[in-house]
Amino acid sequence: MASDSLHSTVHQQPSPNLTSFPIILKFEEVVYKVKPDHRGLCRGRSSWSSTEKTILNGITGMVFPGSIKRRTGFVAQDDVLYPHLTVSETLIFTALLRLPNSLTNNDKIAHAERVITELGLTRCRNSIVGGALIRGISGGEKKRVSIGQEMLINPSLLLLDEPTSGLDSTTAQRILTTIKGVARGGRTVVTTIHQPSSRLYHMFDKVVVLSEGRCIYNGPASAAMEYFSSIGFSTSITLNPADFLLDLANGIAPDPEHASEQSEGLEQERKLTREALISAYDKNIAPKLKLEISNSRMDIYSFNKHASSRNDPTKAEQWCTSWWYQFKVLLQRGLKERRYEAFNRLRIFQVISVAFLGGLLWWHTPESHIQDRVALLFFFSVFWGFYPLYNAVFTFPQERRMLIKERSSGMYRLSSYFMARTIGDLPLELALPTAFVFIIYWMGGLKPHPVTFILSLLVVLYSVLVSQSLGLAFGAILMEIKQATTLASVTTLVFLIAGGYYVQQIPPFIAWLKYLSYSYYCYKLLLGVQYDEEDYYECSNGVLCRVEDFGPIKSMGLNQLWVDVLMMALMLVGYRLVAYLALRRVR
Incomplete structure (x- = not known):
């Protein structure tokens, strides 16, 4: 009618x-x-x-x-x-x-x-x-x-x-x-x-x-x-x-x-x-x-x-407002919309409780117990490599209908929305891992030097951003929460196995798999920050051994850390670019 x-x-x-x-x-x-x-009809009929x-x-x-x-x-x-x-x-x-x-x-x-x-x-x-x-x-x-x-x-x-x-x-x-x-x-x-x-x-x-x-x-x-x-x-x-x-x-x-x-x-x-x-x-x-x-x-x-x-004002410019103006308004709207869920008690309790539990398990680990210290560093890379990924997977599928509605009306540029949406999540994504590292680092008895602590924190935050980028890409590509979380589960399992801790001598024909894992690079950087090639540890009573010769560390290496930083930077930019291009397909 x-x-x-x-x-x-x-x-x-x-x-x-x-x-x-x-x-x-x-x-x-x-x-x-x-x-x-007609899929799902009685058997015998054409699908x-x-x-x-x-x-x-x-x-x-x-x-x-x-x-x-x-x-x-x-x-x-x-x-x-x-x-x-x-x-x-x-x-x-x-x-x-x-x-x-x-x-x-x-x-x-x-x-x-x-x-x-x-x-x-x-x-x-x-x-x-x-x-x-x-x-x-x-x-x-x-x-x-x-x-x-x-x-x-x-x-x-x-x-x-x-x-x-x-x-x-x-x-x-x-x-x-x-x-x-x-x-x-x-x-x-x-x-x-x-x-x-x-x-x-x-x-x-x-x-x-x-x-x-x-x-x-x-x-x-x-x-x-x-x-x-x-x-x-x-x-x-x-x-x-x-x-x-x-x-x-x-x-x-x-x-x-x-x-x-x-x-x-x-x-x-x-x-x-x-x-x-x-x-x-x-x-x-x-x-x-x-x-x-x-x-x-x-x-x-x-x-x-x-x-x-x-003089039609719609012909004078393609967009009603500038890119920067759209970004500011979208960022402000996003922060207000997520003000109730950004720092909800459940997520804070989840992260803080894990930090304290981990700190108690690794309570003041002696330097001689190098195996336990290496395990703690790998736990850093795994937890903050997977936790942000699963959170980021939900970002774009949950806003799909809103994005389609507002984009179809010419309300804003996709790039301004993408930047505002991803930057608006940073306060939560960076605040919780910072609190986590502050708690478990000192409880676990890791190297107490301030520079070492700050570098370890920066590596963890770096890994969080890369992990979030991959989650955004998965969500934007599939735009369906169940499929995206399934893909994220398979990916995190592969990254966990190939992260350099569980399997130290990966067969040559599949060794390339570890280079796709950002957890591998995060783990290697944390080892490089915590230990030096000239460091020693007590491998037995009264006997000192070179840290570099310890099996798990030797398989990873403590040199050429700048290559790991560069690889994670490429992942950070690449995953977000993939997410942005995937969103352009959404109609």
Whole structure:
């Protein structure tokens, strides 16, 4: 069903720099087909169907007030919102990112406040949006927030997919009243809807009714019942017009007296009903609609010619805001969104408890117990090589829907989002390993020299960044949490075995595997920081041996550490580049 309005009345005066440009939405003979996937059906049937299913079949229509990315608003059926942001924060951050540089931040915030007032969200402005596991605002309020995000740009064309889905009748009416007000403000509004109540149906100006992909009506909502009555489909009882139209779309005639009780006869009768409705549409409505579209072409041409002569701000620059501005706003929004989960008690307890437990197990390990000290250094490389990886795997799959929504509206550059998202995670990713090293390093009795401690800490943090990079790459490539975590599990297992501690003499034909493991380089760097080639340890009573000759250390080596630093740097940059390129494929 569609709604369009050319009334000039507005509820709130938009900002002078947010002029609404009229747009005519026109579609002619649109056909859309898909090949159904029947995997999972009974054994013996083909897993893929060779036949195509037609969704749209020759649909023609036009909705009056230019379609253009930053002049078009789209509200999806499911509300895609950050759960930890308040209503006010959600709309303000959207305004800061979507409105042009010609407006100051104060102007953008003021415009967001006007939209909050216009949509009746003042009462819940300081409440968090909430989500599946987080209590927040109601479903109707979420839908109004989603509509508000699109209204911020004062769109010429607003598209809504099932805006009343899952809402009660009263809330649905409030949403439709809001949408009706948007249409009266001089905007073109198109929405899909299934079986609305009668009072909702009468709020629409124009409806398009489809039956198995074919159009059976296109015209004023108030004239639909009269039209179907004129072609022989009338009912003697009072019905909700939407229910009546839905029956016709399914091939159910309004007079049940002659309906067949046999399934074969019923299906044939429905087919005949659909054919009669399509034939009537092709005869009575389609010619007038095509003539109307044909006549409108000159108007559209003259409008576009006039519009091209004006100074259109959207042509002056590709993006509404600069890269640096987008980065700052996205970073600020990311920190606010994750302020509740960034330093949650569970993660802090997990890391601190492991640090204290490890410190007690390696409590003041004597220098002569070199095997235990080497094991502690390997534990450093393993724990902080795998823990950040598993956390980073969830980053992009969890934000996939939000990224698609905001990128499709041209809100920001992918590079600014990528940098803000990854840098915003650094406080947590670096604070916890720092606390971990401070606890276990001194409890374990490692070399007490301050420089050695600082270098050991830097190596661990370096490994954290590389590990996080690989996790980001896995998540961005697969964009599915279960698959990404499975791949991460296999990878960490291989890195653990090839890390240089468990297997010291790897067969030559597979020795290359260890050079793919960042845990191997981290472990080698920690050994190089902790020991020197000239160091000795007590290998037996009163006997000193060179550290370099100790088996596990000899297999790793204590020289050419700069090569290990360089290899980890290549991994750090390479993994993040792969993650960025993978995100560019997300549509």
